[in-house]
Amino acid sequence: MLIGIRFPVDLSEVGLPPVGLFGGVSVWRGSVGWQWDGDDPLLPIDLVAAPAAVEVAGWGVDHVVVTTPDLDATVTLLEAGGADLRRMGTARGRRAAFFLCGPVIEVVEVDQPDVLLWGLALETDQPLEYIAQTWTSVGWEVSGPHKAIQAGREILSIGPTNLAVMSRR
DSSP: OEEEEEESOOGGGGTSOSEEEETTEEEEESSSEEEESSSOOOSSSOBOOOOOOEEOTTEEEEEEEEEESOHHHHHHHHHHTTOEEEEEEEETTEEEEEEESSSEEEEEEOSSSSOEEEEEEEEESSOHHHHHHHHHHTTOEEOOOEEOSSTTOEEEEEETTTEEEEEOO
C-alpha cells in the first residue's frame, strides 16, 4: 500500500497542512519520493518516511502517475513488489498500466531514460470552481475545471507543476 508521497509542491500555500493525511496517504513538500506499507515496489524512486501528518477532511489521493521508458519491465517490478495490476490499456494515447495500491498508480510509457514519479492527483469533495478561485487568489496557476478522462468527473491542473485536483468518484 502506498502511504506517503513527497512531492515538490507546498500545499500550505493554499491553506492545506504542510504535512497532510489525504485519505490515509501522507503528502508533504520535498524532492519526489514515496512511502510504502509492505513490500518495496523496487522502482528507482526514493523511499521516504512521512513526518507526522494532519488529517485533511474531504480530501484524498486519487492517483499518482509514474512514467517509464519500459512499461513491461516496470509492470514486472511493481507486481514483484506486491502491487495489484488492474488493467493494461492506454492513457492519452500511450501504453499504460493501472495498479490499485491504496490510490491508483498509473504507469505510462514515455520516451525518457528513467522511471519517474511524475504526477499527483488529489481528489476533493469541495467544488472545483471554488478550489480554482481560491488557489488562483494566492498566485497559483490553475486551469479551470474541465471533464476528466473518467466519466462524470472533473479535473483541474496546477501549472507549472504536475499536480491536479479531481472531483470525487
